Amino acid sequence: MRAKIIGTGSCLPDRSVTNDYLSTIMDTNDQWIQSRTGIRERHLVSSQQETTLSLAVNAAKAALTDSGLLPEQIDLILVATVSSDYITPSAACMVQKELGAHRAVSFDINAACSGFLFALNTVDAYFQAGIYQTALIIGVETLSKIIDWSDRSTCVLFGDGAGAVVAKASEGGMIASLQGSDGTGGDILTCKNRTNNNPFVSTDANPDYLYMNGQEVFKFAVKKVPECIQSLLEQAGEDASHVTYYLLHQANYRIIASIARKLKLPIEKFPSNVDHCGNTSAASIPILLDEIHKEGKLSEGDLIVLSGFGAGLTWGAALLQW
Numbered sequence: 001m002r003a004k005i006i007g008t009g010s011c012l013p014d015r016s017v018t019n020d021y022l023s024t025i026m027d028t029n030d031q032w033i034q035s036r037t038g039i040r041e042r043h044l045v046s047s048q049q050e051t052t053l054s055l056a057v058n059a060a061k062a063a064l065t066d067s068g069l070l071p072e073q074i075d076l077i078l079v080a081t082v083s084s085d086y087i088t089p090s091a092a093c094m095v096q097k098e099l100g101a102h103r104a105v106s107f108d109i110n111a112a113c114s115g116f117l118f119a120l121n122t123v124d125a126y127f128q129a130g131i132y133q134t135a136l137i138i139g140v141e142t143l144s145k146i147i148d149w150s151d152r153s154t155c156v157l158f159g160d161g162a163g164a165v166v167a168k169a170s171e172g173g174m175i176a177s178l179q180g181s182d183g184t185g186g187d188i189l190t191c192k193n194r195t196n197n198n199p200f201v202s203t204d205a206n207p208d209y210l211y212m213n214g215q216e217v218f219k220f221a222v223k224k225v226p227e228c229i230q231s232l233l234e235q236a237g238e239d240a241s242h243v244t245y246y247l248l249h250q251a252n253y254r255i256i257a258s259i260a261r262k263l264k265l266p267i268e269k270f271p272s273n274v275d276h277c278g279n280t281s282a283a284s285i286p287i288l289l290d291e292i293h294k295e296g297k298l299s300e301g302d303l304i305v306l307s308g309f310g311a312g313l314t315w316g317a318a319l320l321q322w
Contacts (some may be wrong), residue, residue, distance in 0.1 A: 175238070
């Protein structure tokens with residue numbers, strides 16, 4: 001049995017922040033941001049009531065409604081995030097509590113922007129092993145709280161949001177998957193946690209903000225993602241032209257366009273929402289999937305490739321049938 005997606009949902013914060021607004025609080029402008037990233041706006045949490053948990057729960061409820069399943073029918077909840085509200089308990093356990101999904105085993109996965117793909121592949125492995133039958137998979141981030149808002153080269157890229165899917169063990173659905181990691185490249189995208197502080201060593205340092213070497217991330221993505229997708233299709237014995245859509249992590253529209261050119265595929269096969277969501281890390285792929293599902297762009301039997309890349313360095317891909 002493999003993982004078949006039977007429901008999708010998403011949640012974006014109420015406040016949409018345009019490039020023009022950012023130009024009023026820092027030295028930047030709409031033309032500079034759009035020409036380099038394709039981003040026009042992003043959604044940011046704007047109150048203490050909007051949290052990683054609240055976004056995740058709202059996306060999960062929408063996905064459950066779309067699937068027709070009740071919270072108590074879920075066996076497994078995985079949340080992919082780097083911006084949980086707590087170090088512990090996990091975001092997944094907090095989602096479980098809020099939903100009343102009392103049967104679900106719940107835990108988080110941190111693979112940065114690849115996190116949703118890693119979670120989906122983990123669920124598929126559980127299903128193949130016959131351990132669980134239903135799962136709720138959430139990608140969620142409130143990256144705005146770990147961004148340095150004085151660093152104009154980085155802060156304009158990111159947004160907050162959540163996307164979720166419900167998966168069920170089925171004869172159809174997932175066809176093939178792969179994932180990888182390269183810790184030697186980890187220093188190009190980092191965010192430090194607390195430093196040592198105990199009876200033997202003290203510190204007054206606060207947790208750091210997210211740091212990114214944009215040029216190195218760009219080079220990594222445009223090289224690794226096409227290789228990853230080609231390996232995935234070879235593994236499945238499938239032709240690239242037979243895939244209806246390629247849903248990539250929404251980091252930067254120039255990255256997406258470069259990947260399409262390298263694969264020699266029309267850009268129309270690469271839906272994008274980076275223009276109005278920005279980079280939402282682990283949430284980007286499930287948010288995009290929910291958008292095109294709600295727009296009626298997916299038909300039963302369509303082949304879809306999902307592919308993510310991010311800090312770690314990490315990367316992953318999945319070929320599935322809708």
